[in-house]
Amino acid sequence: MINLHYLIGLPIIIGIVLFIIPEMLKLLKGIVTVIITIITLYFSITTFQLDNELARLVCFTFPSLTKFMDFQIDYLSKLIVLFIGAFGFLFSLYSLSYHNRKNDLTNFYSYFLITLGAAFGAVLADNLIIFVTFWGVLGLTLYKLIKGNDEESSSAAKKTLIIIGASDSLLIMGIGIVWMLTGTFNISEISLSTTGALPNIAFLFLLIGALTKAGAVPFHTWVPDYVKSAPASSSAFLPASLDKLLGIYLLARIIMNMFRLTEWATLVLMIIGGITIIAAVMMALIQHNYKKLLGYHAVSQVGYMVTGLALGTPLGIAAGLFHMVNNALYKSGLFLTAGSVEKQTGENEIDRLGGLSKAMPVTFIAALVFAFSISGIPPFNGFSSKWMIYQGIIDFGKGSGIANNLWVIWLVMAVFGSALTLASFIKLIAGVYLGRQNPKLKKVKEVNFLMWFPQLIIAIICVGFGIFAANLVVPFFFERITGKFDYIGIWKSQSVTILILVSIVIGYLIYLWGNMKKHRVSDSFIGGEKIQEETEFSALEFYKTIRTYKLLSFFYDKAEKKRFDLYNIFKAIVLWFNSLFSKAHNGFLPRYIFWYIAGMLILMIVLVF
Amino acid sequence: MNSLIPLFVIIPLGSAFLMVILERFLKNICKVITPFALLSLLILTLHFILRVEDTQIYKVGGFEPVNGIPIAIYMVIDGLSKFVLLIISLVGFFSILYSLSYTNQYTSENKFYVLFSLLIAGMNGVVISGDIFNIYVFLEIAAIASYALVAFGVEKQQLEATFKYQILGGIASMIILMTIGLIYWNTGTLNIADIYTQISNQNSLFLKFVSLLFVAGFGLKAAIFPFHSWLPDAHSSAPSPISAMLSGVLIKAIGIYVVFRLFFNMFPLSHEIAMTITVLGTISMIVGVLLAIGQWDLKRLLAYHSISQMGYVIIGVGIGMLVIVTGGDKKIAALSIAGGLFHMINHSVFKGLLFLNAGAIEYRTGTRNLQRLGGLAKFMPITSSTSFIASMSISGIPPFNGFFSKVLIIVAAVRAGYNWIAFFAVFVSVITLASFTKVQKYAFHNNDGNKWLKKNIKEVPFSMSFSMIIMALLCLGLSFFIVPEVRDIFLNPAVQILVDTMEYSTKIVGM
Secondary structure, three states: OHHHHHHHHHHHHHHHHHHHHHHHHHHHHHHHHHHHHHHHHHHHHHHHOOOOEEEEEEOOHHHHHHOEEEEEEOOOHHHHHHHHHHHHHHHHHHHHHHHHOOOOOOOOOHHHHHHHHHHHHHEEEEEEHHHHHHHHHHHHHHHHHHOOOHHHHHHHHHHHHHHHHHHHHHHHHHHHHHHHHHOOOOOHOOEOOOOOOOHHHHHHHHHHHHHHHHHHOOOOOHHHHHHHOHHHHHHHHHHHHHHHHHHHHHHHHHHHHHHEOOOOHHHHHHHHHHHHHHHHHHHHOOOOOOHHHHHHHHHHHHHHHHHHHHOOHHHHHHHHHHHHHHHHHHHHHHHHHHHHHHHHHOOEEEOOOOOOOOOHHHHHHHHHHHHHHOOOOOOOHHHHHHHHHHHHHHOOOOOHHHHHHHHHHHHHEEEEEEEEHHHHHHHHHHHHOOOOHHHHHOOOOOOOOOHHHHHHHHHHHHHHHHHOOHHHHHHHHHHHHOOOOOOOOOOOHHHHHHHHHHHHHHHHHHHHHHHHHHHOOOOEEEEOOOHHHHHHHHHHHHHHHHHHHHHHHHHHHHHOOOOOOOOHHHHHHHHHHHHHHHHHHOEEEEHHHHHHHHHHHHHHHHHOO | OOOOHHHHHHHHHHHHHHHHHHHHOOOOHHHHHHHHHHHHHHHHHHHHHHHHHOOEEEEEEEEEEEEOOOEEEEEEEEEHHHHHHHHHHHHHHHHHHHHHHHHOOOOOOOHHHHHHHHHHHHHHHHHHHHHHHHHHHHHHHHHHHHHHHHHHOOOHHHHHHHHHHHHHHHHHHHHHHHHHHHHHHOOOOOOHHHHHHHHHHOHHHHHHHHHHHHHHHHHHHHHOOOOOHHHHHHHOOOHHHHHHHHHHHHHHHHHHHHHHHHHHOOOOOHHHHHHHHHHHHHHHHHHHHHHHHOOOEEHHHHHHHHHHHHHHHHHHHHHHHHHHHHOOOOHHHHHHHHHHHHHHHHHHHHHHHHHHHHHHHHHHHHOOOOHHHHOOOOOOOHHHHHHHHHHHHEEEOOOOOEEEEEEHHHHHHHHHOOHHHHHHHHHHHHHHHHHHHHHHHHHHHHOOOOEEEEEEOOOHHHHHHHHHHHHHHHHHHHHHOOOOHHHHHHHHHHHHHOOOOOOOOOHHHHH
C-alpha cells in the first residue's frame, strides 16, 4: 500500500513545505514540483498493476482513525489515478516555463501539488467523510490558483468558490442523509434505490456535488468566468481535466455503486445531459475570447459524459468514461495552446489574433488535432467516444422506460451538438491560426520545449486513443470497469484510419499532379484602394449572424445579462432579504428595547400559556 | 477540595488591582503583567485539562455541607468549565499579545490592560461558579468591564454603541437577578447542584416561567435572536482585540455557557425549552447571516456573523438536548453536542482572528470600509493569508476547523431527523462563504493596490502579526479535535457533562 502513501501524502506534504520557500526561488519550486509529479506518475502507473481491493491504511499516530482509512482500488479509481498522474506531470512541465515571469501567481506550485494529492485522495477514498474533505480542498485550491489582482479575476474567483462551496455543502448534507438511511459512510457498502423522498433528495444532493464539479448546466456558470481570467495552466489543470475526471468519477460511483436509478432519475440525468450539450455549445458559438470559448466547450462536453453515464448500460457507461478521458485530454491540450498563444502574443481575443500557423507550427498542429478531436472527426479520439455514445443511445432506445422512448431526442441533441462544436472550432482555428497575419504579431515565435512538449504528447495520445480505440484502449481501460459489451454498429478504428490516410495521400497526389500549385496570387482590387483591415477575412463576422437571429437573440440577450445564472438569481434573493432585515436594524434604542420585551412576551405566550 | 481553582479568579483580579497601583510608578508595567497573567491562566487550564480528571470543587471558606446541603460558595471545575476556560485563556492570551502594539494609538493605555484583566476575571468567575448568584456577580464584573472597553476610543460612535449596550445589558441583568430571586424564593438555595435536587421532580408553570426569563436574560448576553440587536454596534465599535474577546469569548462565557449549564444541569430537561433554544438558534443563524452579507463595514459584518455562528453552536447542542429529551440514541446526542461545542471553540479562534485581522487593516489603512480597501494582499501578506485561513474556517472549507464542526452538526442533525435544520445550516454556510469571499475580494484583491504605495502601507508590527499567525495555525490545528484520541482529552469531558445531565449535581452534592 506504499503507493497510496506516496500518491496522497507526498504531494500534499511537499506542497505545504513549498509555502516556506520564498517566491524568489520560483524555478527551484518548479523543479521540485516536476520531480514530485514524476514520482507520483510512476506510482500512479504502478497502481494499475495492484490487485483490486479495499486497502486499509494504518494510521500510527491516531490508531482510532484507521477504521476510516479505507481506500478503494478498482479499475475505475485506477483509471482516474493514472490520468491524474499523467496530467500532473505534463502540466508541471508546462508551468515551469509558463510561470517564470515576475509578479505572477504566488504559491502556484504549492497549490498545484496540494491539488494533485487531494485529487488522488478523493478518487481513492472509500469513506465519504474522507472523500468530502479532499473534495473540498480541491475547491479551495481552485480558488487560490487564480490571480486576484484585478476586478475581473477576483470576481471570478469569488463566484467559483461560492458555487463550488455551495455544492460541497449540499454534498455533505446528501452524505448525512445517506448515513441516516444506510448507517455507513463507506461507498462500497452503500446500495440505495431512488424511491421515496429521502433517497431521492440524497441522490439529488450528491448529483449536484458531482455535476457542479464537472460543470454541467445549470451549475456550470463558474467555468467560463474562471477560465477566462485564470492562467492557462490552472485552467488546464482543474476545470479542464481534474475537475472533469473527479466530477464524472463521483457521478459514475453514484450511478454504478451507490444508487440504483429509477426511470425518472434517468430521465432527469438525460435532460441535464442534453441541455448541457446544446446550451453550452450555443454560448460557445458567439464567444470571441479564446479561453472563454474553450470554457463553454468544457461545459458542453460534460453533457456527453452525463448522457453516456445516464444510459446505465455497460456500453453507455464505458462511452461516458471514455469521453471523460478524451475530453480531459483534448480540452486541457486546448487550454495549453491558449496559454502558449497568450504567452507569446499577450492576447486572448480571437479578432486580434490571426495567422499564427507559420509562427507557431507545433502549437498550431496540436490545436488542430485537439479541435478535430473535440468536434468528433474520425479517426481522432473524440469521434470514438462520441460514436460509442451514439450507439449507446440507440441501444438504450430498445428499453421501455420514459427516457428510453425519447431516445431520438437525445440522439439528435448529441449529434447536433457535435456539429455545432465543429462550427465553433472552425472559427477558432481560422481566427487564431489561419488567415492574414496581424501586423502586430510579426515577431511572434514558437514557445519553448517545455511548453510545446506537453501539447505534443497530449496530441499524440489523442491520435493514438482514436486509432486504437476499438481494439486496445476500450478493452484495456473501460471494459474492465463496466464488463464486456457488444457494439451495435461496426467500428474498426484502425482500418478506418488507414482508409482516411489513403484518401489524404490520394488527395495530395491529385493536388501535386493536377497543377493546382501554380495558381495566381494577387491583391484583391477595390477601385484602386489599398486593402483596409476591415475588408480582411474575419472569422468572427460570419458567426455574428447567429447572434442576431431573432429567436436565438432573445436567449442570448438574457444569457449575456446572466439571467439564467443560478448564482445571480440567488444573489438577488439573498440581497433582497438583506435589505429587508437591514431596515429593521435602524439603530434606535427604543425599538431594540421593544423587540427585546416583545420577543420575551411572545416566548411566554407560546410556551407558558 | 482543589485549592488551585480560585486562582482562575485571583490571578486576573489581583493583577488588575496591582496594575492600578503599580502603573503610577512604572509606566510600562501593565504590558508585562497582563500577558504573564494570561499565560499562567493558560498553563493552569492546560494543567486541569491534561492532568486533573473528574469534577473538582473548592468550597470558599471551607464550610462543609450540613445534612448534605451545601452552604459554602462552591467553585466547580468540570469538563465543560475546563473547555470554556480553555477558550477564554487561549483567545485572551493572543488578544493581549496583539494589544501590546495595537494600544499604542490610545492615550491611557494602562487602563486598557486593567479593564482587560477585569474582563477575564469576570468570565473566569462565571465559568467556575457553582451557584447562580455568583454567576450573576461575575457576569456583572465582565459586563461592566466590557461596557467600558467598548467605549475605550471615546468617540461618538463608540459612546453611542456602549450606551445601547449598557441599557440592553442592564435590562437583561435585571431580569437575570429577578429570576435568581424567584428561584431562591422557591427553593431556598442558590447552589446549582442543590437547586437541581430541589426542583428535579417539578414540572410546573413556575419552572417554565423561570426558564424563559433565563432564556431572555442570558439570551441577550449570548446574542440570540431576537435579543441580538446590541451586538453589531458594540462589537464593531470596540478596539479590535476587545472585539475579538467580545465576539470570540464573552458571548460564549457569560451567555451560551450559562444557558447550557443551567438548562442541562440545573433545570430538569424539558422538550419545550429544548425546542425553544433550537428554534431560536436556527433563526439567529439565518437572520444573522442575511444581515451580515450586505455590510460594507468589515467589523460590523464580522459582528453579524457572530450572531449567525452562535446559532450553529446552539443548534448543535439544542438538537442534542432534543434527542436526549425524546429518548433517542445518546450517541447521536453526544455527536450533536460535540459538534456544537467544537464549533464554539472553533468560532472563538477564527472569529477572534478575523477581528484581529480587521484591526490590523484599520491600524495601517485607517479605514474598515470594504469599498475603500482592496489590493492589500501584496502589502500585508501576513494579514492577508491569516485572514484567508480564518475566512475559510468560518465558511467551513476543509481542511480548516470550521469544516469539521459543521460536518458534525449537519450530519448529526440529519441523523437525528431534523432535516430542515440541517438544510438551513447548509444554506447559512453557503451565504457565510459568500460573505467571506466578499471580504477577501474587497479587502485584499479586487485591484492592484497601487494607491497603498503612496501611503507606504506595510505589514503590522511583530506582536500583532505573531499572534495572528499563531491563531491561524490554531485554525488548522483545532481540526485535530475531530480525531477520537484528541477529542477524548479536550472535547468529550465537556460533552459528557451535558449528556449525563444528572451527574453534575449528584457529584457535587456528594462532595
